[in-house]
Amino acid sequence: MLNIKKFEFNMLPVNTYVVWDETKEAVVIDCGCYYDNEKEELKQFILENNLNITHLLDTHLHFDHVFGNPFMWKEFGIKAEAHKADLPWLEQIKERIAVFGIRECEDPVPLKGFLDEKDTVVFGNHKFSIFHIPGHSLGSLCFYCKEENVLFTGDVLFRFSIGRTDFGGGGEEMLINGIKEKILTLPDETKIYSGHGPSSTVGDEKMYNMYLR
Secondary structure, eight states: OOEEEEEEETTTTEEEEEEEOTTOEEEEESOOOOSHHHHHHHHHHHHHTTOEEEEEEOSOOOGGGTTTHHHHHHHHOOOEEEOGGGHHHHHTHHHHHHHTTOOOOOOOOOOSEEOOTTOEEEETTEEEEEEEOOBSSTTOEEEEETTTTEEEEETSEETTEEOOOOSSSBOHHHHHHHHHHHTTTSOTTOEEEESSSOOEEHHHHHHHOGGGO
């Protein structure tokens, strides 16, 4: 059985997820903690639950989703994995945050490695398969656990909405096509955990998401 803990971090705010099973092996998805109290909250949760973080996963490399990556490296000795196409966002993070009026952030940590659809993320007794769905960003990834019917979509798909497509990530048509081909074909009961806002299901998105009709 998968356990899922959601945090809302930083000024935007971003959903950061800690996911683990009975083995206590865990992954952190989109570590967005920016403020010191957020970092301490995440640290204490991991320690109090005796979790062994085996993967730090980025659905994409927009700055609000990676603010906490240096913290994870310093505290737990783990580096993030993401899609190669999003590297410019990480390498230019100082310039990118300035456009949004954010004055400072920690220097980025190089990625541990790259992920794409051919890869599988294994932790404990569970695994994630990967969907590459550009449109919001060129390297946007979704992480899917078939056995537990859960999908982490980052900023690809929100409850009754989709990610912005004005960041040079491929555009709305590409994003919507990817969602329809790779997400809406999943079982209706699949639970969707997005990068911002509340959770949803595939069935609800088919019925109520006006962008996908």
